Amino acid sequence: MKLKAALSTLLLLCLISGALMAPAQAGTVYSSVFSGTVNDGETKSAGGCFVSFEITNGSVHVEVTSPDYGSDDAYVPAGNAYYFKNVLRIYIASIPTTSSAVVDISKTTSSTSGTGIKVYCDTPAQNTLAGDEVSFPITIQNNLASDETLSLSSESPGGWSSKYDYNGKDIYQIYVPASSTKTVNLVVSTPYTSSIGQQTVYVKVGDSTLELYVDITSVNESVDVSAKLSSQIVYIGDKIYYDLTLDNLQAAENVYQLSVMGLPENWYYMYLESRSSSSELAETVVPASTQKSLVLCIVPPYSVSAGDYNFTARITASSNQTITKDLALKLKSGTSMTVNVDKLAYTASAGQTFTMNVYVTNSGTGSALTNVYPEVTAPSGWVVSSSPETVSTLKSGETQTFVISAQPPGNIVASDYDVSVDIMSDQATDTEEFRITIATSSYVPFVAGGIILVVLVGLVFLYKKYGRR
CATH class of the missing domain: 2.60.98 (Tick-borne Encephalitis virus Glycoprotein; domain 1)
Incomplete structure (x- = not known):
């Protein structure tokens, strides 16, 4: 064992x-x-x-x-x-x-190899789209017995840019203590005009070099679409505009077809140069590497209901590449009241009842007026009433006639008087002012005529009795 x-x-x-x-x-x-x-x-x-x-x-x-x-x-x-x-x-x-x-x-x-600095990348070859960024983690290993401060540089194809990032900082040197390792990120930005295919990026850390590869697999978006406000809240009947900006990201002039997807039935849209323009656009031309402002006008039907709506602005390049921008719209019901009358001036007699017609129309969009009633203000002693006294609901577009009856006192002095009618509702109010003229009673001329006749008869009698003496 x-x-x-x-x-x-x-x-x-x-x-x-x-x-x-x-x-x-x-x-x-x-x-x-x-x-x-x-x-x-x-x-x-x-x-x-x-x-x-x-x-x-x-x-x-x-x-x-x-x-x-x-x-x-x-x-x-x-x-x-x-x-x-x-x-x-x-x-x-x-x-x-x-x-x-x-x-x-x-x-x-x-x-004991070379300078004692080893540089490598775990992902030395990456795929991307033209216009995107690629990040390469560069590992720097200091095998020396002394601390080292190493310069960082890189070379990339024309029009490309690159920078070294370490803990969120843009750097061009890195301190690596003896027998330790640090990792920096080389961030490579490719332009939208990059050609499809593999390109080489050269890395230099101190005296060490490294080759990295970027393969552009396809072109990226040729245009960027932005909206000043992509979501809006408006009242039914108001004009609806979206201010859009097209950014041509390519180094060549482009023609873009303009359309909208997802609109509800019977809705209409127009692309315009500006809000004051009346010419619709089906396409627009944007010069190379420039921006262009457009206005998208949305026109819903008059019968549209309040609610939330979503649709998409679509921009199609000549290469058939399509860029979209999602838009949102919240329509709110608008309330409005219109009051009309036959006339604003009436002539009446003391103690006699007269009527005034007041026509109330719900001129809003969508919402009904509720608890609609007239509130009449008249001089003291007048008797006023309304038929009907109140209406519970007045739908959009409907008209209700209120008959206002007014009776001045029998002993009222003949003059002009004001009567105010306030049309009240839960949503809106309106006011009409009336001028009422109280005329002299019809028997007054006869009384005056009788008095004059009596006076004349008296004068004739006195003349006959005493005039010949």
Whole structure:
């Protein structure tokens, strides 16, 4: 048994020795941080990374996760090593059982290659649309024993732009402490005029260089459509306008077809140069890289109901590319009252009843007038009434006649008097003023004539009696 244990120990030492002699990246020195047996599903911490092992089909599935370098994995047969980001080396010495393996985990201690600065990108080639941005994470690994401040630069195709971003800041140098790593993002902006195909972006970090690739898969939008107000609230009957701006994003003049989708039945639309314009537009021309303002006029039918409506402005380029802008409209019912009368001046007699007709029309759109009634203000002593006294509902477009009866007192002095009629409702009010002239009673001339006749008869009598003396 002692001999068997000794042989097992010797075999383990040989396996670990073999791990240290396994192929390594040129110029890199590793130091073992763990050597021994791991079980299926076990995770080890090494060099700031977490290494998980899963034994399957005669090999070991190694997965490494790091807060600085991300994660990666590989299937490693016995006798082979897996290198993670030039930070760790995981060597699989043997797989003695289906649930265990003998491994060696080593971390990088130093680098003798070049300047000792390693630059790489996990995603060196990306697809995008013309006009979009692409972000490349650039990992900078300082393998030197000294801290380094490295200059950052890049070269991109004509018309393109790029910048280095680090924690939200636009930078052109980066400080990397000794034996540490930092990641910056190279943000590449492509113009809308970019040609379809692959382009190369050259990265330079200190003395290190890197090539990245951007593949323009298709052109992006040729026009951008914006609305000053994309959602409006208006009353039924009001004019509805949307102020739109077309931004030609291409370096060439474009003709755009103008239309609207999703309008309810019997609605109508017009594209205009301005709100004061009367000429409808079916298309418009926008010069290269410029903007143009348009007005979209929406015309619902008179019978439209209050509510929420949604529709879409559609702009179609000559390439048949379609750009849309969603618009919203909330229509509210408008209330309005119109009052008419036969005349504003009446002649009446003391003590006699006369009538005045008042016509009330709901001239609003959509909503009904409720609790409609006249409120009459007359001089003291007058007796007034209304027929009908009140109307519970007056729908849009309907007219109601109120007959106002008024009786002045019998002893009223002949003169001009004012009578005010206020038409009241829950939604609106209106007022009409009437001038009432009270005429002299019809018997007064006869009384006056009688008095004059009596006087004349008296004068004649006196003349006959005393005139001849």
